[in-house]
Amino acid sequence: MVEFQEGQQTRRGIPIMDFSHEMVVLGRDGQLHTLRGNARERVRTLPTPYEPATILEMRSNLQKEFGRDFEVLSTQHFLVVQPRGRGKRWPEMFEQSHRAFVNYMSRRGVKIRRGRFPMVAVVMPDESAMYSELKRMEVNAKRVAGIYALESNRVITHDGGHLRYIGATLRHEAAHQSAYNYNVHSRVVVTPRWVTEGIGQMFEPEAMVSGQSGLKIRERVNLDSLTVIRREFGSDLSSDFSDAIRDLIGSDQMFVNSKTTSKAYAVAWSMMFYMAEREPQAFSKVLAGTNRRGTYQPYDRFARLSDFERWVGTDIDQFASKVGWFLKSL
Template sequence: MLSRLVLALAAAPIAAPAPAADFMFSAVVDGQTLEGRPLTWTDATMTLLARDGQLHYFAPGRARQAKRTSPTFRGYDTEQMRERLYEEFGSRFDFTSTGHYLVAHPRSERGVWAERFESMYRAFVRYFRVRGFDPVEPPYPLVAVVFGNRSEYQRYVEGSNSGAPTGALGHYEPRSNRVYLYDQSSAGGDDRWDETASTVVHEATHQTAYNVGVHTRFAEGPRWVSEGLATMFEARGVHDSLSYDRGESRINRGRLADYLHDVAPNQPLGTVATFISSDQAFERTPIPAYANAWALTFFLSETRPQQYAEYLALTAQRPLFSEYPPEERVADFRSVFGQDLELLDAQFVRYTQELR
């Protein structure tokens, strides 16, 4: 039984979550063979990082035939992942790989989708390296699934409990560590590619950030940080700076318009300190929240790039599966950007007004 295996490696039975182990084990859970690294466990629950990057949660007592398989974690290689995707999706998809991605896509699309994701990955890594942040290599290929049309994508969303909002064009799913979207050009020809491209950029930014150490999948993080970064990368001058090197091309005009219309006039989301202290704004007023997240992220990354990278590293190092209460969020922010948030708030407002 799995509980005997893991408890044998601990000093005593545990009630609080144990820290991540370095080893890998395999076990049969409800008829499914799982292999990976235990991230945390109690007598009642285990969280396992599988070799394909997916997270599994189960009670240790449900595991059978548990055995240790390796002293260190090793993700699946591309061919192993391809075999697993084929078992899941079958011959209706093609599977194209690049240096960091494995993409399931409609058979008529050849390898264009994989290169789009790989290009985004390279741009993301380049952006952070020049700012002093050294991204890590993912231990497994990153997976994206591109459905042929909206109805196929919607059927997946409805049957997956993914939490994707109704009407979404695509989403990144932290539990499976995959991006899912559909080819919007199938509904309106090549002129719809810009909409698809924006979705690819946004969701691939989430996925890359969570897999190269900019964010962590394994602890609560500020939503304004993840959404602010993804919306910032939507701008061509950020995700394709080699082709669009003018400073104004780094501005996300759509998010700026939302900010100037919905946020700047009366600051409904409060001060910087109020906004960063919780994720509630994204539930109450999502459009202003996304706009404010973009504006704050753009302000910090443009005016304080080294501090911004330091802050991302700090939030990515949160303890495994820990919560992030408001007072800690504000304290961490102050520890990097300074104690005087009223001054920073004034500088932030003035900066965004000058972007008009």
């Protein structure tokens, strides 16, 4: 274990990446800290083994961090920070989403390994308060109802908007949190965004976490994503659909370009949803393959494309054709 300074606070954790100019430390509460310059030089090694913080420690620290206007509720898998007096609705929503995620993944052969920390969810009283909290965390986000912050390992949302929209966002971000804490993804591996965001999109429909995961496949469909695909590619899915899949596999650029962002999320959903429902072995191979890559190892276009074709056992045009037929059947 090492000890380091972050602002005015002294923290402890374990190095997971250590270079001469930079060190990434996993804190005792599950947060990732990147130390550079003087902060890197002043790290002190301790003669004690790494131990995660206890639930009582984390709960106490969260209460101090957010103050008397908030309460910290504990569930089996979460510590939920919320304005006082909001009841159990939010903790139950997070628990329900997580249990459904684990059940869905396990049934498709994805190896699940429980994390070492309780997952932290922060519910701010309204949208303005949420953006203030994101600014404090140095997270740049606009026009969102909530996010999962990889470094802090927290979901942040708010309790002041349309419940249907916030609920879909919460399920999306909670799926990210469950995936990163239960070894579906790794927080220190470069994972293609079509994989991570495809899973997030999969869990937006309420039927995915209803307790029965949607009795019919049509109930599990992300209608917003399906609508975007039909708008962008037509009901017969033009050859542009195959090109979009190839571009998405090869790089994250479609997510970065504001003109193609909605298309990127929709196509990512179609790929992951198709594999999860029709080719679960390929689905689990994609997740296992991206998860086991080296820490922060670069991932170029050629490697991404060749890995994908190896995992799914076919070329991209054939894969796109199968996804297309699947979408038409919906």
